[in-house]
Amino acid sequence: MKIRLAFRLKIFALIVITGNAFSSVKAGEGMWLLSLLDSLNFKDMQEKGLRLSPGEIYNINHSSLKDAVVIFGGGCTGELISPEGLLITNHHCGYSRIQAHSTVEKDYLTNGFWAGSLQEELPNPGLNVTFLVRMEDVTNKVLDGITDAMAETDRSQQISSRINVIRNEAIDGTHYQAEVKPFYFGKAYYLFVYEVYRDVRLVGTPPESIGRFGGDTDNWIWPRHTGDFSLFRIYAGKDNKPAEYSPDNVPYKPKKYLNISMNGVQEGDFTMILGYPGRTDQYLTSGALEMIALKALPAKIDIRTERLNALQEEMARGPENRLRYASKYVGISNAWKKWIGVTNGVERSGAVDNKKKTEDTFKKWAGALPADPEGYAGLMDEFSRLYKLYKPHYLAYDIGTEMLSALELSSLMNRSQTMFFGTADSSEQVRKTVTDKIITMGENYFSNGALEIDRRIMPSLLRIYYENTDPAFHPAFYATLRNEFNGDYQLFVSDLFEKSHYTNQARFNQLFSKSGKAVSKKLSGDPLTNVYREFSISLMADAFGKLDSLNREINKLYRKYVTGLQAMDTGKLFYPDANFTMRLTYGKVESYVPADAVYYDWYSTLDGIIEKEDTAIADYHVPIKLKEVYVQDDTAPYAIDGKVPVCFIASNHTSGGNSGSPVLDANGNLVGVNFDRNWEGTVSDYAYNPEICRNISLDIRYVLFIIDKVADADWLLDELTLIKN
Ligand code: ASP
Secondary structure (H helix, E strand, C coil): CHHHHHHHHHHHHHHHHHHHHHCCCCCCCCCEEHHHHHHHCHHHHHHHCCCCCHHHHCCCCCCCHHHHEEEECCCEEEEECCCCCEEEECHHHHHHHHHHHCCCCCCHHHHCEECCCHHHCEECCCCCEEEEEEEEECHHHHHCCCCCCCCHHHHHHHHHHHHHHHHHHHHCCCCCEEEEEEEHHHCEEEEEEEEEECEEEEEEECCHHHHCCCHHHHCCCCCCCCCCCEEEEEEECCCCCCCCCCCCCEECCCCCCCCEECCCCCCCCEEEEEECCCCCCCCCCHHHHHHHHHHHHHHHHHHHHHHHHHHHHHHCCCHHHHHHHHHHHHHHHHHHHHHHHHHHHHHHCCHHHHHHHHHHHHHHHHHCCCCCCCCHHHHHHHHHHHHHHHHHHHHHHHHHHHHHHHCHHHHHHHHHHHHHHHCCCCCHHHHHHHHHHHHHHHHHHHHCCHHHHHHHHHHHHHHHHHHHCCHHHCCCHHHHHHHHCCCCHHHHHHHHHHHCHHHCHHHHHHHCCCCHHHHHHHHHCCHHHHHHHHHHHHHHHHHHHHHHHHHHHHHHHHHHHHHHHHHHCCCCCCCCCCCCCCEEEEEEECCEEEECCEEECCEEEHHHHHHHCCCCCHHHCCCHHHHHHHHCCCCCCCCECCECEEEEEECCCCCCCCCCCEEECCCCCEEEEEEEECCHHHHHHCCCCCCCCCEEEEEHHHHHHHHHHHCCCHHHHCCCCEECC
16 A cells, blocks of 8 residues: 555656646746737736736737837837837946936936936937837748758748748838748748837936946846836827937827836736847757856856956046946946856756756657657757767857957957958049048057057957867967967067057058058068967858858757657647747746745845945945935835835846836736846746746836936926826
């Protein structure tokens, strides 16, 4: 009897384990396509609390939530919050625009900016917002007659030409733009039609001490107290259609804007996010994950550490330097810190081993198939074979390009030589104009501290590349470095800098005052140019050339792998990797346990800002006005039990690109603005883990509190629709 019971328990345990692994996506996991919500997710969303119909979220015949959500600039999300085209996104998404408007005298980064009226809103040439008009499954049109037996190059050529036709048909006679994107490694294709607005003005931003409170120290960290928002307004022509900037343009009247909930959230509440996650790689094999997260990222982290240290030194030289480098610094450090989180998260969550387990299960399943015409049984071995070839090329290319792009010299060399030789056959007048431009580029480079930064970081960068890549990709100059400079990177780089035309303004100007022939002769003897030339051959010709064809072959394997996984577990819902198309993710407000004996609550408050204040650390300066309001307890109607809510966490599966996305409650009202993830949770780009993955959002009531009490910009509040039960 006892034995039987134990046996039964074992069977039960097996069901639970396999059930967890394969039958449903984990709670909170998934970035879903909006047009499929009805058929795939709606029931589950309803059970979890949603009180809207799928048509209220996505509809192409009448307005729906999707009409209130935009791509902001090139890589963030934003949402409409008023009938007058007012838009909210993150402070870090508007950062470069705020920086561009800032001067030492009018330093909006430091002091914030609030327009007092429409007339005071600031135009941002080049900034766009993009609305999704509709999406359509065009798989059949793209893949009709295309088989897996075709060579991948033929396949992709045919597909590209069909995509062109579909795209052109979709926008024919309209002012729309369109793109067709592959999903599941080319198993499915969707068309997206967009409308782009080009007059977008800055309305308001809190000072950095609110919008970036906690700075790099707190970035990617929970608990968090960052007021990460900025406000912009979309302007349109008198017909409400997109128009280039003009003072005559008028505020855009959106099809849909979001109502704002004053009710806040509680632990366990349903939340959903609409937005544009940029990229995830959920289906990577264990070997690929190991290569990316445990080999390439650590080297790239080291490269960025060098860069950040050098930039910090430059920025400490004075306010002008700080403003000049602020946006660049923030961009570099954002990915740098994220990568550290990813490598830690991969190790902590055992993501590589978990993937190995899935692969073993897949192999067993495939091995037991009565017939295997697809060749699933040999798929994992085929992956291993290709990745073995792929890895040295990938590491050289990935680490090498990170290294070269870290040096401003790279772009100066590249651009000056392309421009100079590109106009070799042009008229004298054209050549003169181009030479003048090159001289100006040089002036900028030599006057803005970039040369010093390059000189400082180049020795370590060359070493990091060398130590983390296969000798087959070490350009010949490394032998010179070893033989003639005793392996001393510092000496080697000093010598390059002493002799090169690119490291001295007079030599640079002199070089480009010469004829084409003379310039090429001089460059062929220029030691720095030669280092670059050798790298270009190693990286572009050798590494990239091979990677390109291997990528196609690997892509084909992944297509097969996803098809196999779906066949293995027909009850499971699969979602495609993020590719910067609009997605919906849903989960709930949830605390978590980051480590043994540590519990992280799900929300933070203004009290925490006051606790964190440290006048000796720039990241923790608190503006006087915010402190005054706190001390006077002037916090109604935003405080709950005397505390002003600031941020909260939830289990919504997000990624880069979701910055600025609306966090909506069960009724579709705005409760927060997504801006980050917890550090270890960034592993969700490769393997979502419900125990540790959380997205971090700004509580919308903190936004209102700042606008109202700190910025005194209450004219803006009059535009909003606030909902209070
Ligand atoms: N803070 C992130 C970003 O910079 C958003 C995320 O990845 O969750 O894109």
